Each structure stands twice: as structure tokens, then as C-alpha cells.
Amino acid sequence: MTDTILVVDDDLGIQKQLKWSLTDYNVVFADDHTSAIAQLRRFEPKVVTLDLGLPPDPANASEGLRILHDIIALAPRTKVIVVTGNSDKQNALKAIDFGAYDFYQKPIDSDTIKLLVHRALNLSKLEHENSILSRTRSGMSRIVGNSEAIQKVVRRAEKIANTDISTLLLGESGTGKEVFARSIHEHSPRKDKPFVAINCASIPENLLESELFGYEKGAFTGANKTTIGKIETAQGGTLFLDEIGDMPIGLQAKMLRFLQERVIERVGGRNEIPVDIRVICATHRDLQSMVSQETFREDLYYRVGEMPIMIPPLRERDQDIILLARTFLNIYREEFKAKAKSFSETAVNAMLAHKWPGNIREMQNKLKSAVIMAEGTVIQPDDLGLMPVDAHDEPETLNLREVREIAESRAIRRAYQKADKNMSKTAELLGVTRPTLYSLIDKYHMEDIKSSD
Numbered sequence: 001m002t003d004t005i006l007v008v009d010d011d012l013g014i015q016k017q018l019k020w021s022l023t024d025y026n027v028v029f030a031d032d033h034t035s036a037i038a039q040l041r042r043f044e045p046k047v048v049t050l051d052l053g054l055p056p057d058p059a060n061a062s063e064g065l066r067i068l069h070d071i072i073a074l075a076p077r078t079k080v081i082v083v084t085g086n087s088d089k090q091n092a093l094k095a096i097d098f099g100a101y102d103f104y105q106k107p108i109d110s111d112t113i114k115l116l117v118h119r120a121l122n123l124s125k126l127e128h129e130n131s132i133l134s135r136t137r138s139g140m141s142r143i144v145g146n147s148e149a150i151q152k153v154v155r156r157a158e159k160i161a162n163t164d165i166s167t168l169l170l171g172e173s174g175t176g177k178e179v180f181a182r183s184i185h186e187h188s189p190r191k192d193k194p195f196v197a198i199n200c201a202s203i204p205e206n207l208l209e210s211e212l213f214g215y216e217k218g219a220f221t222g223a224n225k226t227t228i229g230k231i232e233t234a235q236g237g238t239l240f241l242d243e244i245g246d247m248p249i250g251l252q253a254k255m256l257r258f259l260q261e262r263v264i265e266r267v268g269g270r271n272e273i274p275v276d277i278r279v280i281c282a283t284h285r286d287l288q289s290m291v292s293q294e295t296f297r298e299d300l301y302y303r304v305g306e307m308p309i310m311i312p313p314l315r316e317r318d319q320d321i322i323l324l325a326r327t328f329l330n331i332y333r334e335e336f337k338a339k340a341k342s343f344s345e346t347a348v349n350a351m352l353a354h355k356w357p358g359n360i361r362e363m364q365n366k367l368k369s370a371v372i373m374a375e376g377t378v379i380q381p382d383d384l385g386l387m388p389v390d391a392h393d394e395p396e397t398l399n400l401r402e403v404r405e406i407a408e409s410r411a412i413r414r415a416y417q418k419a420d421k422n423m424s425k426t427a428e429l430l431g432v433t434r435p436t437l438y439s440l441i442d443k444y445h446m447e448d449i450k451s452s453d
């Protein structure tokens, strides 16, 4: 989409000259305070060039500075390049003091002004991306995600990080349970102590007990020396028990005792060893139904699940799909020195339509191979191993009202992603006004779509 530049100047000659210099952009004009503010509101330009010498006070810069002041107050991220007469350095510096991005002295030279605008625009885009990232990365910096769903989970995790409550992370494989466990640890008072993770599903049943609790010399054949287990290794810190649903029923009673009494005994040992550990568990299984099938102890279930946190699957986090894809694209591009820089529109649509059964892990894998395989700078659905979204994706219903509703809500989502979540741009892409867009969002209950303007 072409970026809009607002030129505030009352000199028609200069307006024309700037229009010709800035052909890569959509240039809009204003010639006084009222029209400048109206255009600012209407087009939300990232860059404004502003002549300081405007009527009714062309000789002094008072009107120009007033406009500058109001632009910065209304849209503080806008980069304003002030244009001054060639002997008016003092006002130029005053403008910089007021918050202008740069100044430029007449006469106007096409190449220079082009370069200035280009740089200002780049900076504005970078700042915008950074602000998204910092919003996304506020607090729990490992967790990339802008959707309301993930932000809610982050807030919940941040709150409990300070406590010692046993947390149970629930969610499909690859949704980020381990990332959350680490983040909780890093935000807890135990952060300088060890974070020890153990996957209960990946260790054979007969070894899991000694792996967790350790063993005394001579406890069994091959136990040549006393060895401490994962629980003792985590002393003072956090123990992450992944796939707790796969813990053998025989070991569950011993786990319960450790969680209740905070003491352990090594295998073959007789001494009770006190432990001070925070425990975080995770599982993709339905523990509640395991309890009813008696494959998971009810008392242990209540003990590990004092505070459950449900991490939503990626397919329910539309907004995060593109943000994560861009994040991984940048990481892998750098890592593999690849030339892929962006996604084609069909690739974006294919990613939004894909169900992501493997969640974020699947996205990492797809992005890695796409970055390596892409022939050009633009990643296509094929590079991602995805089918382009086409007519086969039609809704099953034949009810015209429903068909229309499905098509409309899909179009709103796509426009919103394409417009980088800017509501004015989303409305513009859809060819509706902002109020109409808001009423459609209400009508289709798309509460996750919010203004980031």
C-alpha cells in the first residue's frame, strides 16, 4: 500500500514541485491550520512536510509552529519535516525543539527532500514495529503474541509468577507451554536459582523415579555412587514437569508426598531431604477425564492444578499468526543469510486459513524451510508447504445470509491483517467508513479486532 505524505504549504508552486518529487507516495495537501488538521485526521500520514511561513503570519513562523504543536499533540508518532526560508535557521531549530523530526531550507531540491521523506518514513515504520514488539514483549519477553487471547494468558502468568502456587499449563503440543514455564520462572523471585525441566513422557517408567528423586549408592545394580535427582537439582528454583499426564500411576503417590510435604527420599535412601521448589506442570492431555478413568490420581490432580493456565492453540490467535511468521522470517533470514524478505498476499491468506495442528512449533518448521527454499524475496504458499486459499474453501451453507456473513467476516480479518491492524486503513481497504467497520465488528462478534491506531 502506498504511504501517504501530507504537504502543508500555501505555495501552489511548491505543492506541485513536491508532488513531482514524491511520486512514490500518495501526496495530499493542506494550506492552513484547519485543513492541515483535517487532512491529518483523515489520512493519518506518517510523514508531514510543513512550511513554517504560513498566513496569516508568513514572515514569522508562529502559524507553522502552532500547526506543528497540534500535529505532535494529536499524532505524536508523526515525523514532521519543517520547511523554512533559507535564512530562518532560528525557527527551524525552535521547531526541532518542539518535536519536529528534521528541517529543510528552501529552495527545494528534489533528491534531498525525497531522501529526507524516505528516511523519516523508515524511522516511523521501525518505531511502529518496535512499539508492537514492545507491547507484545512487555513483561514476558520470550512470548511473542499480540492477540487478546495470548495477552490475557500473559497477564495471568505474570500475576502468579510472584507466588509459589503450583501452576498447571494446559494446551496442545507446540503452543508454548515450556516457554511459559520458563517465563514464569524468570519473573519469579526464584529467577536466579535453577530452572529444571523434565519430560515425564520421554523417560522410561523404570528410570523416571531415580531421575526425579535421585538414588543412593547401592540402591540397585549399577548404582555405583549416590546421585541426586532433578528435584534436588532444582533446589531453590523451579521444577518444570512436562507431560505430567504421562506420569506412571505408581509414581504419582510419591510425587504427591513431595508436593504436600516438601520432602523427598532418594531411591534406596532412608533420610528425608527437605526441598524448597516451585513446581510448574504441563500436559496436552485431559487430566480431568484421566481422573475419571482412574489413570491419574484425583488428589494429585488438585495439588498440581491449583492454578491452571490454558494456552490457546495458534488457529484461535489469528492476529498472532502473521506477527509470529514475520518474527520467524526475520530470525531465519538472518540465520541462513537468505534473501526472502516478505510474504505474498496468497501466502498470508494461506497462513491465516491453515489450522496449525502443530501450533508454533509447526510454524517454526514451515518458516525455516520456506526461508531456505524460497527462490525469490517473496515467500509463496508453496514454499510454506501450504495450499493457496481458493474456491474450494467455500462455506458449506447455501443460505445466502450466512454465506454473506462468512465472506464479510473473512474479508474484514484479511483487510485488518493487511492493514497492520490500523482501523482506518482496514476500513479503506474494505471500502467502508470507520463507523461501518466498527458496527460490522460488533455484528460478527469479532471482539479480538481492536484499534491499534
Ligand SMILES: Nc1ncnc2c1ncn2[C@@H]1O[C@H](COP(=O)(O)OP(=O)(O)OP(=O)(O)O)[C@@H](O)[C@H]1O
Pocket: 142, 143, 144, 145, 171, 172, 173, 174, 175, 176, 177, 178, 179, 180, 242, 284, 360, 361, 364
Ligand atoms: N509465544 C511464543 N513466541 C515465540 N516463540 C514461541 C511462542 N510459543 C512457543 N514458541 C516456540 O515454539 C516452540 C514450541 O514451544 P514449547 O516447546 O514451549 O511448546 P509446548 O507447548 O511445551 O510443546 P510440547 O507440548 O510439544 O512440549 C519452541 O521453540 C518455542 O520457542
